[in-house]
Amino acid sequence: MRNLDQFEFKCSTCDEIHKGMPSFGTNAPNYYFSIPKDEISERVFLTTDTCVIDNENFFVRACLEFPVIEYLEKFSFGAWVSLSEENFYKFEELFDKEIREDEPPMFGWFSSWVWPYYEDTENIKSRIHFRNYGIRPYIELEPTNHPLALAQTIGISEKDLYKIYEYYVHG
Numbered sequence: 201m202r203n204l205d206q207f208e209f210k211c212s213t214c215d216e217i218h219k220g221m222p223s224f225g226t227n228a229p230n231y232y233f234s235i236p237k238d239e240i241s242e243r244v245f246l247t248t249d250t251c252v253i254d255n256e257n258f259f260v261r262a263c264l265e266f267p268v269i270e271y272l273e274k275f276s277f278g279a280w281v282s283l284s285e286e287n288f289y290k291f292e293e294l295f296d297k298e299i300r301e302d303e304p305p306m307f308g309w310f311s312s313w314v315w316p317y318y319e320d321t322e323n324i325k326s327r328i329h330f331r332n333y334g335i336r337p338y339i340e341l342e343p344t345n346h347p348l349a350l351a352q353t354i355g356i357s358e359k360d361l362y363k364i365y366e367y368y369v370h371g
């Protein structure tokens with residue numbers, strides 16, 4: 201069993217050896233990317249952890265974590281979940297709270313694409329589980345046969361990580 205900071209592989213895109221694991225994720229929920237550029241400033245409020253669109257769609261950023269076969273740690277991807285308005289404001293209230301791991305989980309719809317599992321990911325029910333101050337909540341996807349949900353329950357291989365790494369680092 202290894203740690204992710206020991207991860208290294210020879211990249212087939214750039215031919216270099218990549219070492220360690222950068223943080224991966226998306227900076228906004230999917231919906232954001234469908235909004236015309238000239239409307240963004242008027243319709244969107246976006247921070248590193250929260251996003252409100254048209255004052256009626258509420259999203260938060262959390263960690264989607266996959267077990268990696270033969271690794272001790274999980275691979276973490278920064279993804280977005282839409283919450284009800286009520287839960288969104290509760291999330292904001294909790295944001296600066298030191299101890300919050302005992303807070304009940306919140307229901308949300310998964311709102312990101314994660315290459316290469318992105319088919320219909322917006323239909324996946326999920327819950328976010330709080331962790332203490334400074335650590336983003338983690339996402340639990342409803343255990344279905346969706347490839348993304350399976351990746352979360354079964355785990356991914358080191359080879360899957362090579363591909364994800366290359367995709368997000370080199371585009």
Ligand SMILES: [Zn+2]
Nearest residue numbers: 211213214215
């Ligand atoms: Zn490379």
